[in-house]
Amino acid sequence: MDKNSKGYAQFLLSLILSFVLITGIGYWAYKNGQIRLTPQQRLAPTPTPTLKTTANWKTYRNKKHGFVFKYPQVWVQKQSYGGKGEEWLIIFGIDKGRDNIITSTEPGNVELREFANNQNLSFREAIIDELSNTSPVPFDPEERRQVIINNLNNMEETTIHGHKVLINETSAYIFIEPEVVSLRTLTPSDGVHKILFNQILSTFNFLNQPDVQKNIQWVTYNNSEYGFTFQYPSDMTLEKDTKKEEFYDTIAKLVAADYSINVRAIYNIDIYDNAETQLVAGREISDSGFTYSLTNSIINGLSTTTAVVNNSSKKRIVTIAHPTKNLFIVIAFTGTHQQTDSQILSTFRFLDASQSESKLTGYDSPAAGVCTSTPEEIITVTKGVDNIFSPRCSKALPSQKLKIINNSNTTIKIDISMYKIDIEPGNGYEFPDTLGSFLGTGVHSIGGVEIWIQQ
Structure with missing residues (x-):
C-alpha cells in the first residue's frame, strides 16, 4: 500500500470514529434533555392513533414507589434496565421488532427513569446532580450545570398528593423522597406526541393514599384561639409549648422518636396585611439566616408556601394563609417523613373559613340557582352541543370526584390548583383526586362547571 493509500485510510478511519463519537454524544444528550431539535431537524413523526379516551389503555x-399511570393499548415496554420490579429505566412505545435498535431516540417514546439520590439532596439538587453526571454536553461542567438549572427554572412547580412535581409539555419530575422519578417523552416531533404525553401524565396517580379521617390511630388537634384544626399520628406526644413572642406566638410542639412538628401563628403584622403567602414565608425564614427554596401550592383551597431549609429534605417549613384574616399558621416539620407531612396537611382546616373560601374564586352563591345532589362517588357533568352544562350546578362532598364530558364543539379549558387541562370536543376527563384535596368549601367554577363543595 503506498503512502497516499495509507493517508486516505487513516483519514477515513478518523472520520468514522468522529461520526461514532458525535452520534454517541447526541444520543446521550437526547436522553438527558439537554438538546432540543429545531423544526428543520425534527424526525418524521411515528403514526399515533387518535385517542379520545384512556379507558382501554x-x-x-x-410497587416500589406506589404509583400508576396508563399508556396506549398498542404500546409495549420496549426496554427496561434493572431487576424486575426494581427497574430504574423503562422505555414505553410502539414495538417495531428486532430491527428497531435505538428505540430511545424514536419520536414519541416515553421514558420512565429513577434518580437514586444517594446523597439525600433536595428535589432540584437531586435532578441537577443526576443530569450533570449523565449528560456529556456542554463539555464544561459549570456550563452544563447552568443549562440544567435554566431548564428547570422554566418548568412549572406543583404538587401531586403532597409530592413536589416539576412539569412542562414534555417532561415531569416527581419527588418521591428521597428518589426522583422522571417521566418524559423522547424527542417529540410534533404536537400529537405532546398531547399524547399529557394524556399519559393525566393518568398518573399514587396508590393507597391513606384516609387519615377514618384512621383511628390519628388524633385531632383543635386550637380555638386561632381557629384551626388538623390531625396527627397518635404515636406523637403533644407538648403545649405556648409562648408569645414579639412577632409570633409559639402554639404547640409534637414529638416522636425521629420526627417533630412545631406550630406557630403570625397575626396582625401590619406589613403582612393582604400579603402573599410566599412573601411572608420568605421573610420569616430569611430573618433566621437559613438558606431555603420556596414552593407554592393550594391545600384544601388555602394558599400555602413550603420552604425547604438549607437544601435538605429533613427540614420543611409550611406557611398557611387564612383566606380573609391577617393570620398565617407556620408548621415546621423535622425528619424524613414527607408522606406524614402530606397526610397531616391534608387534614388542616381553618374553623371559621367555610364561608370565605368561596370568595377566593369570585363566587358567593351558585349562579345557576338550584344545585343537583349526586350520591355516586363520581359526579359526571356533560357539556352539550348547546354549550350548556348538565347539570348546571352540582352539590358535592369533599370525598367525591368529578368527571367532565365534552359533547360540544368547543374546547373546555381548565386551570385550577395543579390542573391545567384542555378537554377537546368528543373527549372526557376524570380528575384522579377527590374534590376536597384541591378545593375548599364553597362554590367553584371548573372550566365553566359549577361545583358547590359542602361541609
Whole structure:
C-alpha cells in the first residue's frame, strides 16, 4: 500500500470514529434533555392513533414507589434496565421488532427513569446532580450545570398528593423522597406526541393514599384561639409549648422518636396585611439566616408556601394563609417523613373559613340557582352541543370526584390548583383526586362547571 493509500485510510478511519463519537454524544444528550431539535431537524413523526379516551389503555404499576399511570393499548415496554420490579429505566412505545435498535431516540417514546439520590439532596439538587453526571454536553461542567438549572427554572412547580412535581409539555419530575422519578417523552416531533404525553401524565396517580379521617390511630388537634384544626399520628406526644413572642406566638410542639412538628401563628403584622403567602414565608425564614427554596401550592383551597431549609429534605417549613384574616399558621416539620407531612396537611382546616373560601374564586352563591345532589362517588357533568352544562350546578362532598364530558364543539379549558387541562370536543376527563384535596368549601367554577363543595 503506498503512502497516499495509507493517508486516505487513516483519514477515513478518523472520520468514522468522529461520526461514532458525535452520534454517541447526541444520543446521550437526547436522553438527558439537554438538546432540543429545531423544526428543520425534527424526525418524521411515528403514526399515533387518535385517542379520545384512556379507558382501554394498559396500566403500569410501580410497587416500589406506589404509583400508576396508563399508556396506549398498542404500546409495549420496549426496554427496561434493572431487576424486575426494581427497574430504574423503562422505555414505553410502539414495538417495531428486532430491527428497531435505538428505540430511545424514536419520536414519541416515553421514558420512565429513577434518580437514586444517594446523597439525600433536595428535589432540584437531586435532578441537577443526576443530569450533570449523565449528560456529556456542554463539555464544561459549570456550563452544563447552568443549562440544567435554566431548564428547570422554566418548568412549572406543583404538587401531586403532597409530592413536589416539576412539569412542562414534555417532561415531569416527581419527588418521591428521597428518589426522583422522571417521566418524559423522547424527542417529540410534533404536537400529537405532546398531547399524547399529557394524556399519559393525566393518568398518573399514587396508590393507597391513606384516609387519615377514618384512621383511628390519628388524633385531632383543635386550637380555638386561632381557629384551626388538623390531625396527627397518635404515636406523637403533644407538648403545649405556648409562648408569645414579639412577632409570633409559639402554639404547640409534637414529638416522636425521629420526627417533630412545631406550630406557630403570625397575626396582625401590619406589613403582612393582604400579603402573599410566599412573601411572608420568605421573610420569616430569611430573618433566621437559613438558606431555603420556596414552593407554592393550594391545600384544601388555602394558599400555602413550603420552604425547604438549607437544601435538605429533613427540614420543611409550611406557611398557611387564612383566606380573609391577617393570620398565617407556620408548621415546621423535622425528619424524613414527607408522606406524614402530606397526610397531616391534608387534614388542616381553618374553623371559621367555610364561608370565605368561596370568595377566593369570585363566587358567593351558585349562579345557576338550584344545585343537583349526586350520591355516586363520581359526579359526571356533560357539556352539550348547546354549550350548556348538565347539570348546571352540582352539590358535592369533599370525598367525591368529578368527571367532565365534552359533547360540544368547543374546547373546555381548565386551570385550577395543579390542573391545567384542555378537554377537546368528543373527549372526557376524570380528575384522579377527590374534590376536597384541591378545593375548599364553597362554590367553584371548573372550566365553566359549577361545583358547590359542602361541609
